[in-house]
Amino acid sequence: MILAPLLLLLLLLLGAPALAATPAPAGFRALDTPNDAGRSLSLVWKASPADRADRIVQVWMAEGAAAPFKKVAEFPSNTRYVKPGDFPWWAQPAAKGDHYVKLVSSQAFPIENGKPYFVKLRVREGVQEVWSEVAEATAAPNIFNTAQANNLVFVVAFTGVLLASIAAARRNPHVHLRRIAGLDAVEEAIGRSTEMGRPILYLTGSGGMDEVSTIAATVILGEVAKKVAHYDTSLKVPHRDPIVMAVCQEIVKESYVAAGRPDAYKDDSNFFITSDQFSYTAAVDGIMLREKPAANFFMGSYFAESLLLTETGASTGAIQIAGTDSDHQLPFFVTTCDYTLIGEELYAASAYLSREPVLVGTLRGQDIGKALIMGALILGTCLATLGVLLGTDGFSYLLDLFKDFK
Known part of the structure; x- marks a missing residue:
């Protein structure tokens, strides 16, 4: 019985050096x-x-x-x-x-x-x-979040590319831009309407002026109206939003003045029908069947009415050009229209048609930025793959530049 406490004491004494050796x-x-x-x-x-x-x-x-x-x-x-x-x-x-x-x-x-x-x-x-x-x-x-300093560097670099592109476009407004078939066909559609003596029907979509696609549609309308004024062709723009109608009236009027034909402007070329979706669709379909316009433009945001409108227009034999960022309606436009502007092609249309240096430079700067982003993605993918294959994190210093740290 006396040995047990002695053995316990001995074990504690032997454990003391281990305690002292535990690193802090x-x-x-x-x-x-x-x-x-x-x-x-x-x-x-x-x-x-x-x-x-x-x-x-x-x-x-x-x-x-x-x-x-x-x-x-x-x-x-x-x-x-x-x-x-x-x-x-x-x-x-x-x-x-x-x-x-x-x-x-x-x-x-x-x-x-x-x-x-x-x-x-x-x-x-x-x-x-x-x-x-x-x-x-x-x-x-x-x-300031220094972990996101790389984002600031990219924003500054992209801004520099935009400013340089705008400056280049001011020096040469006819700088090369990728062809978009739907925009090349605008002149053809207006010329066809003039030859046939039929009106041009232009729709700005179902959205209000707070939507980007509607703004793009009104800008394109201004360029189309200039060509319409030059050819002295009839233009009809039915609306379902009174604010959009008021904006389009001013845009068309300014386009006729810019084309040197203020006397040819008709205030009733823009007219309000109704704000109800399918009542508006039925009224526009009636215009197509009665007046048989030679060219139909469907620009802006659309919903379930898109197929009803474009099928009716196709049945009259009109040349149809559509442009929308509503991805759920794109299949209907592609099927029933001769040309379709997909997504941001709608936003770029104003730069193509007007050749305004600021718009052209901005568009070209965006294309350069996208090309740089694609190059960075390819480079980053290759470096990350090499790092895994070689078992090294030596490429992390470069890969960190392309990451979004929170």
Whole structure:
């Protein structure tokens, strides 16, 4: 019976050197979490060869130097590392492989901006434990998110490309643009109407002036009206929105003046029918069947009425040109119309028809920007694939430039 206590004492004495050998967290520091709105702190310390699952790290915090510490987090010591891709190389709060813990304000332990907090770590391994030094940090909001500095660089670069493209278009308004068959056919459609002595029917869609597609449709109407005034052809523009009608009246009037034919302008070329969807459709179908326009333009946003309109127009033998960003209506336009402007081709149409330097330069700048983005995607894909095949993260410095860090 006497040997049992002696053996226990001997085991404790033998375990004492192991306790002393347990390493404390090295390089421990607390700091305000960068690139956030505040109310959070970040903890950083070096990784250790002794890190493993049965070695537990506890985070203790206090609201003041004399305040009691409170445990706010606990996790195995072989977790919470900085991994590749967590932060961009230009805004890393800690080196790759170091431990990183973000403490966010909560009901259990609220963190306020501008108030100092004291933090320390407790490392437990069985009956052994060791404490780190106490670190102090103050949370504060950040005005600028440096992790997204690459986005700012791209915005500035794209703006430079746009300005350069606009300047080039001012010097040469007839700079080459990709052909769009539907826009090349506008002149043909107007000429055909003139030869046949029939009117041109132009629809601006079902949307209001707050929709981009409607704005694009009114801009295209202005260019079509200039050509109509030049050929002295009849133009009919039925509307289902009175505000759009008022805008189109002014646009058509200005187009006739710009073409030198203000006397040929007719105020009733733009007219309001009804705001009801299918009543408007029935009325426009009636116009098509009675007056048989030689050219029908369907520009803007459309819904279920699209097929009813275009099928009726196709039955009269008219040449039909459509343009919409309503992807759910595109199949109907492609099937029943001679030419269809798809998506942003509708937005680009005004630049093609008017050759306005600002519009042409903006369009060309967007195309250059898209080409650069496609090149960046291809380059990034190749580098990421090479990194996996070669087992290296050496390309991460370049790949980080194309990532959107939050």
